[in-house]
Amino acid sequence: MKLNKKNAWVVFVCIVLVLGAGAAFAQRSSMKVAIEEGKKYAGKTIVFPTESGLFMQGPLALAPQWEKATGMKVEVVGMDYYALHDKQIAEHLAATGAYDIVQYSPLWVPDFIAAGLMEPLDRYVEKYMNKEDLEDIPPIVRKNLMMWGGTFYGLPIDLDILTLFYRKDLFEDSQNKAEFESQYGYELRCPQTWREFQEIATFFTAKYAPDIYGAAIQRAMQTYTWFEAPFVAYGGRYFNPETMEPEINNAIGVRTLTEMVEQNKVMPPGIETWDFMDVLSAWLSGKVAMIITWPPIGRWSEGYGTYTKQLAWVPKTEIAGNVGYGPMPLGRSTHAGCFSLGVNSGSKNKEAAYLFAQWASSPEISLQTVMLPFALCDPWRISHFEAPLYRNAWGNAGEYLDTLKESAMHGVWELAIPAAFEYFRALEEAMTAAYGGKDVQAALDEAADKWEKITNRLGRETQRKFYIEWLRSVGQSP
Amino acid sequence: MIRLKSKKTLPLLFVLPTMGILSFVTIFPFIYAFVLSFFQWDYQIMGRPFIGIQNYLNVFQDGRYFSALGTTVIILSAALGLEFMLGLALALIFVEEFKGRNAALVMVVLPVMMLPIVVGYTWKLLWNDQYGPINHILTGLLGKEINILWLAKTPTAFISIIVTDLWEWTPFIFLILLAGLTSLSPEIYEAAAIDGASPWARFRSITLPLMRPVIGVALLFRGLESFKIFDIIVALTQGAPGTSTETISLYLYRIGFQYFRMGYASAANIVLLVAVGCFLVVAVRLLRIERGG
Numbered sequence: 001m002k003l004n005k006k007n008a009w010v011v012f013v014c015i016v017l018v019l020g021a022g023a024a025f026a027q028r029s030s031m032k033v034a035i036e037e038g039k040k041y042a043g044k045t046i047v048f049p050t051e052s053g054l055f056m057q058g059p060l061a062l063a064p065q066w067e068k069a070t071g072m073k074v075e076v077v078g079m080d081y082y083a084l085h086d087k088q089i090a091e092h093l094a095a096t097g098a099y100d101i102v103q104y105s106p107l108w109v110p111d112f113i114a115a116g117l118m119e120p121l122d123r124y125v126e127k128y129m130n131k132e133d134l135e136d137i138p139p140i141v142r143k144n145l146m147m148w149g150g151t152f153y154g155l156p157i158d159l160d161i162l163t164l165f166y167r168k169d170l171f172e173d174s175q176n177k178a179e180f181e182s183q184y185g186y187e188l189r190c191p192q193t194w195r196e197f198q199e200i201a202t203f204f205t206a207k208y209a210p211d212i213y214g215a216a217i218q219r220a221m222q223t224y225t226w227f228e229a230p231f232v233a234y235g236g237r238y239f240n241p242e243t244m245e246p247e248i249n250n251a252i253g254v255r256t257l258t259e260m261v262e263q264n265k266v267m268p269p270g271i272e273t274w275d276f277m278d279v280l281s282a283w284l285s286g287k288v289a290m291i292i293t294w295p296p297i298g299r300w301s302e303g304y305g306t307y308t309k310q311l312a313w314v315p316k317t318e319i320a321g322n323v324g325y326g327p328m329p330l331g332r333s334t335h336a337g338c339f340s341l342g343v344n345s346g347s348k349n350k351e352a353a354y355l356f357a358q359w360a361s362s363p364e365i366s367l368q369t370v371m372l373p374f375a376l377c378d379p380w381r382i383s384h385f386e387a388p389l390y391r392n393a394w395g396n397a398g399e400y401l402d403t404l405k406e407s408a409m410h411g412v413w414e415l416a417i418p419a420a421f422e423y424f425r426a427l428e429e430a431m432t433a434a435y436g437g438k439d440v441q442a443a444l445d446e447a448a449d450k451w452e453k454i455t456n457r458l459g460r461e462t463q464r465k466f467y468i469e470w471l472r473s474v475g476q477s478p
Numbered sequence: 479m480i481r482l483k484s485k486k487t488l489p490l491l492f493v494l495p496t497m498g499i500l501s502f503v504t505i506f507p508f509i510y511a512f513v514l515s516f517f518q519w520d521y522q523i524m525g526r527p528f529i530g531i532q533n534y535l536n537v538f539q540d541g542r543y544f545s546a547l548g549t550t551v552i553i554l555s556a557a558l559g560l561e562f563m564l565g566l567a568l569a570l571i572f573v574e575e576f577k578g579r580n581a582a583l584v585m586v587v588l589p590v591m592m593l594p595i596v597v598g599y600t601w602k603l604l605w606n607d608q609y610g611p612i613n614h615i616l617t618g619l620l621g622k623e624i625n626i627l628w629l630a631k632t633p634t635a636f637i638s639i640i641v642t643d644l645w646e647w648t649p650f651i652f653l654i655l656l657a658g659l660t661s662l663s664p665e666i667y668e669a670a671a672i673d674g675a676s677p678w679a680r681f682r683s684i685t686l687p688l689m690r691p692v693i694g695v696a697l698l699f700r701g702l703e704s705f706k707i708f709d710i711i712v713a714l715t716q717g718a719p720g721t722s723t724e725t726i727s728l729y730l731y732r733i734g735f736q737y738f739r740m741g742y743a744s745a746a747n748i749v750l751l752v753a754v755g756c757f758l759v760v761a762v763r764l765l766r767i768e769r770g771g
Contacts, residue, residue, distance in 0.1 A: 086736050093521060093738065115521045115738070270607035272630035272719075278608075418522050422737050433720025436631050443720065457739075458522050 030133040031362035034355040035069045037128060041352035042071025046100040048356070049088055051339070051376075052078030054296075055158075057310045058375030059360075062368065066359055072352060081222070081337070085111070085421055092117045092346055100353040102154070102342035106335075107414040107421060109148045110466060112342075114418055119343040121152040124354040133363055136381045143473055144413050145340045145380075154340030155361035157369065159380030161408045162225065162333045165283065165298055166190055166290045169322040170204065170212070179207070190326040194230055194259055197290070197329045198266070204289040205266040213268045215290040216282050219435055220275040224428045225336035225414070226292065231256045232412045233330035238423075239455075241471065244464045246451040248427060249444035257431060257440045264435060272435040286318040292328055294336065295378040295404055302394040305373020321395060325403040333407040335414060339377075379404060413474045417466040419454050426450035511744040519741035526741070533745035542721060543746060546729035547753075552636065553725065554704040557643040562697060564644065565651030570681075572652075573659040590649040598713025601642040605629055605714070632722040635715050639723060642710050647703075651696045658692030659685070694765030701761065705754060726750060 028036075048063075050056050056078040063074035077099070079087055085108050091098040092115055102119075104112055112118045125134075137146070137156065145156040170176060171188055180188040184199050191197040201214030217226055236252035239245065247253065264271050268282060276293065283291045284300065291297065300306055301323045306314050327333045341357035343350050359365055369377045370384050371393070379385055385405040391398040415423065430447035434440045455463050518529045537543055572583060589597065604610045605628040616624040628638045662685070670680050686693075708727040711717060717724030730750070734743035 082736070089521065089738060090735060111522070268608070269625050270627050270630065272627060273607070419737070425736075429718070429720045432718040433722065436635075436719025436722070438720060446720075457520070 028130065029362060029364065030128065030130045030358050031364045033128050033130065034359035034362065035066075038066070038070035038072055038352065038355040038359065041349065041355070043073075044349050044352050045073040045075055046347075046349050046353050046356055047075045047077060047098060048101040048103070048341075049077045049079065049084060049099045050103050051081055051084055053080075054310070054374060055339075055376040058157075058369050058372055058377050061372060061375070062360065062365065065365075066356060070355075072356070074356065088112070088344075089115045089117060092344065095346060097344075097346050097348060099344050100347040100349050101357065102344050103157075103339055104154060104342060105337050105339060105414070106144050107416045107424070109153060109416055110418040111421060113148060113153070116345055118148075118153045119345040119347070119350055119354075121154070121343060121354060124343075124351065124358075125152045128355065128358055136363055136383050138380075138382060138409065140409065140411075140475075141380055144335070144416075145338055148416075149469070154342035155357045156338070156340045156380050157361055157366065158337075158339040158377040159408055160294055160335055160337040160339075160378060161404055161411050162229065162292055162328055162336050163295050163298060163403060163407060164190065164290060164292050164326040164328055164333075165301065166324045166326065167286075167288075167319060167322055168324045169319075170289050171324065176203075176207075179203075190324055191290070191329050192331075194329045198259065198263060201263065201266045201290065208289075212286070213282075213288050214266045215263065215292075216267050216271060216274065216279050216288040217263065217292050218274050218276055218279050219264065219272050219432075222336065222428075223431050223435075224424045225334045226260065227256055227427065227431060228336075228414060229328045229332045229334040229412045230259065230330065233328075233332040237476075238415050239451075239464075239467055241464065241468055244455050244460050244467065246448040246455075248451070249441065249448040253444050254441050257434055257444060260431070261434055261440060272432070281315050284315045284317045284319065294376065295400075296376050298323065298325060298400050299373060299393075302397075304394050304397075308374050310374035323396075325396075325400050327403065327407040327410070331407075331410055332412050333410075335408070335411045337414075380408075416470050416473075417463060418458055422454055423451055426454070512748060514741050515745035515748055517741045519739070519744075521738040529741075533742050534749065536742060537746050537749050540746070542724075542729060543726070545721065546724050546726045547750075549723060550705060550707065550725040550727075553639055553643065553707060554701060556636075556640045557647070558697065558701055558704055560640070560644050561648045561651050561700060562693075564648045565655055565696070566693075568648070568652045569655035569659050572656055587649045587653060589646045590653070592646065594646065594709035595713055597642065597646045598710040601638070601645070601710075602629070602714050605638050605642075629715055630719065632719055635719065635723050639710060639714055642714065643704070643707065646710075647700060651700055654692060654696040654699070655689070658689050658696075662688055690765070694762075697765065698758070698761055702754070702758070 048059055050059050056076060059074070059076045063076060067073055084103060085105075088099060088102060088104075089111065102112065102117060104118075109118070134142070141156055141159060145159070146152055146154055171190070177188045180200070180203050183203065186196075188200065188203075191200050197215070204212060204214035231248070231253060234252045234256060236250070236256065237247050240247055268274075268288070279288075279291055279293055280297055280300075282288050283293075283297060300311065300314055301317055301319055303317050303320045305311060306317065341360060343353045343357065347353050360369070363381060363383050366377075366381060367384055367387055367390070369375055370379045371387075371390055379390070379401060384390065385401045391401060414420070417423075426447045429450075430443040433446070434443040515533050516528060516530060517526050518532075519526050568586060572579065572586075604612050607613055607625055607627050607630075610628075612628070613624050613626060616626070626634055628634045666684055666688075667680055670684055675683070706727050707725050708731065711723060711725050711728050715723045717728050721729075730743055730746055733739050733746065
């Protein structure tokens with residue numbers, strides 16, 4: 001067809017309008033797009049499984065905003081961390097259609113994909129996500145919390161990074177400094193190595209126990225996460241990438257676990273059964289000099305938001321203004337957990353579920369979430385680490401955010417291959433056995449034997465391919 | 479003739495819905511599990527292939543299965559023996575009238591009415607080495623600092639589990655034995671007393687023989703229930719340290735509902751069912767609680 005002058009003008013105007021509309025759409029923030037598109041699903045209910053306890057308080061606090069903006073309903077269902085993995089798979093295999101959202105940690109992704117639970121999100125991201133908002137997410141976070149095998153499966157909401165918190169008042173006390181230096185021959189400071197960590201903990205325990213112990217680290221649930229960082233920092237690999245034989249029971253694994261057992265001896269009695277709450281209460285009441293745990297404790301240490309009703313149970317902080325921050329020794333901290341939101345492939349409201357996830361992870365809403373004092377979501381966007389509001393939330397909040405960012409960029413990612421959770425549970429069994437007095441080598445040999453059985457069951461070559469892919473994704477050469 | 483037929487069919491019609499429901503909730507799942515046990519139903523494995531009796535062969539090579547079975551038997555034997563002795567002692571006390579008996583009876587029976595998971599978490603607090611009262615009470619009683627890490631070491635974890643189970647389930651055995659003792663005729667005891675039988679002789683020669691069927695039922699009920707111990711273990715230790723306190727039901731739960739190896743879990747369950755069935759036959763014979771025994 002030959003274009004006459006009039007037609008050419010019409011085509012030109014149409015192109016301008018389309019491009020203009022596209023540009024306007026692209027300019028709109030992911031949050032606004034999610035709300036506008038979400039209105040199509042007014043009256044629908046999406047079911048959001050999440051971790052119970054404090055983590056759940058975030059979704060509970062924010063869901064009403066989404067409901068008001070779109071007319072959709074959000075039903076938040078809580079369960080503990082392990083159950084969140086198990087129940088989401090169980091419900092999907094039973095085809096109950098119970099959940100619309102998938103909340104996952106990166107190490108669960110291969111399991112969830114194998115179970116057919118995860119809906120690929122590329123088309124939604126392409127259609128609805130503002131590209132600038134995507135670029136606000138550090139590439140390492142994008143790669144590990146959003147994607148698997150080059151496909152988008154989720155949108156981050158929480159970047160966990162284990163952090164070392166220490167008591168500045170004890171570390172900067174001139175008498176402590178002098179005594180420590182005379183005993184160990186180096187300056188008392190935030191520990192740079194695991195040997196320093198052990199010696200500093202020993203020093204404080206010897207001097208102050210039972211009033212103050214040198215350190216406390218939870219040894220109950222998820223204790224494997226404290227094994228990962230030193231193991232990897234010492235040069236350990238979970239498997240031999242050629243043969244897929246486990247290497248957790250080699251000299252590096254034995255060294256790592258032996259050091260952990262040794263640490264227990266200078267931590268409060270009964271540390272073997274301590275969980276997150278035990279560490280929290282001991283720390284806030286000033287009974288330990290160092291802890292390695294998740295970032296929210298750093299906020300509560302400064303009394304940030306502890307007046308809220310959700311945190312009414314948290315012991316009053318006795319250490320505000322005296323807290324220093326650092327990565328785990330050797331500068332490698334574990335990304336312990338982390339959470340993203342995906343879409344359940346069995347959902348009848350897939351697009352609505354995606355839009356909610358996009359809204360929740362948008363810069364505006366996610367900043368609210370990571371600043372909610374009672375939620376357990378930690379900063380993950382570049383804009384979170386740089387937000388003036390957050391950096392001025394308390395005296396040294398900037399230092400806190402810089403430490404989290406620095407640790408996160410060099411963090412140790414949890415093994416994400418099929419049955420990763422099963423491998424880690426076997427490791428955890430070995431660790432609790434060693435805490436209970438079993439020989440470290442024997443305990444790790446037993447775990448390695450279980451790992452071999454899992455690998456044999458799932459196929460050595462299949463697992464090897466996944467392992468190599470994972471090594472590449474976390475920046476390690478196979 | 480027609481009336482006679484309807485007399486036979488009417489009761490059948492009445493029980494049919496119940497039979498239907500029972501078949502649906504017990505027989506169908508059993509058949510389904512049996513069929514599943516011949517397949518590699520593992521959510522990580524594509525295709526779920528038929529593998530014959532391989533799952534069964536794997537069960538017999540699974541050290542952890544037998545270790546968990548052993549743990550269950552240790553807990554069962556210790557708890558059941560102690561529960562029986564304590565339950566019998568309590569029943570012998572409560573069979574007599576005394577002031578405040580009814581109030582005391584309610585107090586004694588209270589634990590059995592609680593959910594095992596609630597009992598587990600409550601006792602977890604009691605066993606806590608820092609804040610739990612057990613170490614404090616022991617410190618007071620023994621006059622020296624006691625700081626036992628009850629749930630962190632294998633021997634003390636076993637003690638904690640057994641004591642917790644004892645607290646909850648002794649009243650169950652006590653109630654059954656009390657009902658049995660109450661039904662014994664007082665005349666026999668009166669006659670024995672006239673004949674000069676000592677209290678111990680009366681207990682050994684009258685009470686125990688007459689109570690044998692009741693004791694058998696109590697032990698069997700409790701034994702079968704103990705075999706399935708789950709909630710208390712989950713709440714107290716999660717099977718730790720290592721897998722030293724992992725019972726068979728916890729292990730099977732993990733295979734089935736944490737690792738989703740349904741084929742293997744079904745085979746392991748069926749092996750267990752056969753084992754428990756054999757145990758039951760032997761127990762019934764030993765305890766002589768079959769009809770006319």
